[in-house]
Amino acid sequence: MAGVLDSVNQRTQLVGQNRLELLLFRLSGQQMYGINVFKVKEVLQCPKLNEIPGRSGVVRGVAHIRGGTIPILDMNQAIGRKPLEGLEECFVIITEYNRTSQGFLVKGVDRIVNMNWGDIHPPPQGAGKEHYLTAVTEVDGKLVEIVDVEKILAEVSPINEVISEGVVEDGLSERVVKKRVLIVDDSTIARKQIQRVVESMGIATVIKKDGREAIGYLAGLLEDGKDPLNELIMIISDIEMPEMDGYTFTAEVRANPKLKDMYVVLHTSLSGVFNAAMVKKVGADDFLAKFHPDELASRVNDRVLAITGEDLLSESE
Template sequence: MKSVQQEIDERTNLTGSNKFELLLFTLGTSANSDRAELFGINVFKIREIVAMPEITSVAGAPPNMLGVVNLRGQIISVIDLPAIAGCTPKTGLNIILVTEFARSTQAFAVESVEDIARLDWGQVLSAESSAAGGMVTSIARLDGDTDHTRLVQVLDVESILRNMMPSDEAEVNPDTLGPQITLKPGTVILAADDSVVARALIEQGLDAMGAPYIMTKTGREAWDQLQSLASAAEAEGKTIHDKIALVLTDLEMPEMDGFTLTRNIKQDTRFKAIPVVIHSSLTGSANEDHVKSVGADAYVAKFVAEELAATLRKVLAQ
């Protein structure tokens, strides 16, 4: 039997090979199909899986908020995930997934938990060009590139949570960000994030800081952009440092994750001096330790604009 720590270490080490684990679950059937489709959340975001406990309704709660549960002394909000996804559970809401990410704890009610799948990020494609809405960030092919592979919709739980419980205050306030960021003339920040909501917030923050940027949607797209800029710099008799001041990357991304992107940058003699800041909702000491092991210059948890600004200034000053 593996110990809990062994399992944690094994999962953390997957990030070194562009792999991750996805918890698979069902929400019921939709109006367009009688089949219960598979959905997924990164295992790193799951704190625990619990049989449906007694839920206390809360007066004035937002739509699709079932109420709260008392779990070992912690009061946790429970979100009706099938209702948000437009699904109807055949057997009811039987399980809650207690999640921790982006500095918050919440539970998502689902119909059933099916499995944990170990995948390469190369098996995951962005969902933005598909018919999927903003709540699905990517589509995972469970069986690789086979013609009849099973597909899993990877949920953008950060966007779901933000849409359900929007902040009353502006998330990017130029008056509280501090002094503008000054980059070397002609250089930009290269940013990568697969979430529509996260990209919008990052863009607002960088605009407010006065920092020019190039925004990409995956680690692979950022890596290709870096190669292209390096070629352009060489043709102009310059180096990549005349084009890129810093790389800001998410961790969870289709095709190539942020760990792999960072390692590729730091192992390439052309790019290794470029500062890399990882900006992720995957918090916790295990992830932060691994960030250091792949050579990132800093880690900042999503999303507090003031903390992002302070981190960028600190790294650029170094």
């Protein structure tokens, strides 16, 4: 337990400083890629892989690691390239996304670098719609591409986005006809997943791809003489985002007297043990691990009831 607490303390030192640590790795060529260290549980030489019937082509097999069985995905193949060869010389990055563990097969692992989110930028506009990047940056004068792992996982194992019956109160959307939910996320896939859930509840959304864009949007409302607290039901924000991460975004919202009472939920695939401490530190109202439509819908449902008064069920009696 002491080791876990030490890790929490070390990581929380980056909170509010708009910083992150990237693990750099390579695939089939010399191009360098990066993944947030928060999502990495360990890195090891590729273990023996066991075939599984009916597997996706991207899944090279499963490995028995630390008493558990983990699927191993070929990162190179997942982004549309040829399968990696020479598995005995490859490495596996064990990660935790969306409450599950999986390994990503890579050709080589370089090092960990400490960076500022302000130096992490969205992919170039000419990259097209089908690329697998959430961001790019530069390390030692060389381009580093940050892969959209959520897009890969959504393609390999699609997530159910249907809300279960009874999760959302009848007539909920009628109470907030003119209000919207602000969604902030750098992953195209994640934005669409959240948007579809919220809009299936009959509630309108506003979409921004990072914290800086979201701050600009809120500032624009104020400049137009509008009160964001009246315009928005809540903000659902990712943590990992280029330009400005979710922690820094939340801290800036709290620092603005006209925004400080905004309801902010941090919605992320990062490991929960770290985030519990971080959410408290930056002053977010809630934390929700990605991605479960019922839990997301329930948070939105409860927030609507909180800002509109009595429970809908009591009104219908």
